[in-house]
Amino acid sequence: MILVTGGAGFIGGNFVLDWLSNPNAEGIVNLDKLTYAGNLATLDPLKANSHYVFIHGDIGDKELVTKLLKEHQPRAIVNFAAESHVDRSIHGPAEFVQTNIMGTFNLLECAREYWGGLDAAAKKAFRFHHVSTDEVYGSLSATDPAFTETNPYEPNSPYSASKAASDHLVRAWFHTYGFPVVTTNCSNNYGPYHFPEKLIPLVILNALNGKPLPIYGDGQQVRDWLYVGDHCAAIREVLEKGKLGETYNIGGWNEKANIDVVKTICCILDELKPRADGKTYAEQITFVQDRPGHDRRYAIDASKLERELGWRPTETFDTGIRKTIQWYLDNPAWIEGVVSGSYRDWLQKQYN
Numbered sequence: 001m002i003l004v005t006g007g008a009g010f011i012g013g014n015f016v017l018d019w020l021s022n023p024n025a026e027g028i029v030n031l032d033k034l035t036y037a038g039n040l041a042t043l044d045p046l047k048a049n050s051h052y053v054f055i056h057g058d059i060g061d062k063e064l065v066t067k068l069l070k071e072h073q074p075r076a077i078v079n080f081a082a083e084s085h086v087d088r089s090i091h092g093p094a095e096f097v098q099t100n101i102m103g104t105f106n107l108l109e110c111a112r113e114y115w116g117g118l119d120a121a122a123k124k125a126f127r128f129h130h131v132s133t134d135e136v137y138g139s140l141s142a143t144d145p146a147f148t149e150t151n152p153y154e155p156n157s158p159y160s161a162s163k164a165a166s167d168h169l170v171r172a173w174f175h176t177y178g179f180p181v182v183t184t185n186c187s188n189n190y191g192p193y194h195f196p197e198k199l200i201p202l203v204i205l206n207a208l209n210g211k212p213l214p215i216y217g218d219g220q221q222v223r224d225w226l227y228v229g230d231h232c233a234a235i236r237e238v239l240e241k242g243k244l245g246e247t248y249n250i251g252g253w254n255e256k257a258n259i260d261v262v263k264t265i266c267c268i269l270d271e272l273k274p275r276a277d278g279k280t281y282a283e284q285i286t287f288v289q290d291r292p293g294h295d296r297r298y299a300i301d302a303s304k305l306e307r308e309l310g311w312r313p314t315e316t317f318d319t320g321i322r323k324t325i326q327w328y329l330d331n332p333a334w335i336e337g338v339v340s341g342s343y344r345d346w347l348q349k350q351y352n
């Protein structure tokens, strides 16, 4: 067994599905609090899978985590569980501190205690894989080189500050206790099962529903886009072959300005599902007030991962975004399930 936390969310859900699509893979115990971002419908295909166990709970719950480690004896933990949306962290940072910092701390402590009690072989094989973000490195100018693993931490939002704190805890547990960790810092993921508060799924759904496509500020902020399936493959590589105590950047080699991302989505939708009035979806683009403290540019240098572990992404932005849009067109039932009352309340609060 491996223990996955946050496996009902976007990346964790894709990871669990990918992992269990291999019939020879170890089983998965998935611990998830099912916040607004957790969605069990993503994991519907696993209902009858005897290699999969779902546990509803909080990574910050010491009693529960201790009990499930004892019961399931995982040989690895992959920690995806987090509050992940920057805009929500601006409206309410408390949950971010609670889950991303205190939750990770609790998970580390419970796991360290469990690991300490393993026999020598199991102890040697054990891994704690912490999933983190490129946002911990701060913001780049247009001409700065991309982030490498040695960039200083300069988080700018409550979200990225809480993720940076969790990375520091993970690092310290390795240096102080010899606890076997690896950390990955990745760029913006996109793909199936992405909750539509984030730019790409929000724009796809708003376009199809005839709503404005909100672009913060001038739309010239740059992100590196990583297809979620590529991210899952990279995590499997690092879990298998990563060096203990190391961090690895994961990126898609796909830097794009937000406005170009949105225009690309409009173009593909014009082709796959033309508007009834024959006009382009790009007419729905609306520039809105900028995000406070908005980081200008992120760019990931993922060459360490390629050099040391031989990983490279397989999707370009053009192939990945087309697959993603097609997935949203093909899965109206999943979308219907996530656009609940609380999602509508969020849109009202954020976009008025």
Ligand code: NAD
Binding pocket: 005, 006, 007, 008, 009, 010, 011, 012, 013, 031, 032, 033, 034, 035, 036, 037, 038, 039, 057, 058, 059, 060, 079, 080, 081, 082, 083, 084, 085, 099, 103, 131, 132, 133, 134, 163, 185, 186, 187, 188, 189, 190, 195
């Ligand atoms: P998400 O918001 O879609 O999912 C988070 C999941 O964690 C949800 O299922 C939620 O219910 C669960 N969760 C939240 N608090 C919990 C708690 N206290 N205990 C147990 N479960 C809890 O997030 P995501 O986009 O899938 O991101 C996964 C991880 O990857 C996060 O750590 C995030 O910081 C990191 N990350 C995400 C991206 C991205 O582009 N989405 C990029 C870089 C890093």
Ligand code: DAU
Binding pocket: 084, 085, 086, 087, 132, 133, 134, 135, 186, 187, 188, 189, 197, 198, 199, 200, 202, 214, 215, 216, 217, 219, 221, 222, 223, 258, 291, 298
């Ligand atoms: O870089 C990795 C990070 O990517 C992850 O750590 C986060 O968990 C993930 O949410 C994501 O953060 P971003 O803030 O970059 O993602 P988001 O989709 O919210 O925004 C992408 C860009 O688009 C960003 O520059 C803000 C902008 N944006 C976003 C929304 C929701 C808009 O212009 N309009 C919008 O309505």
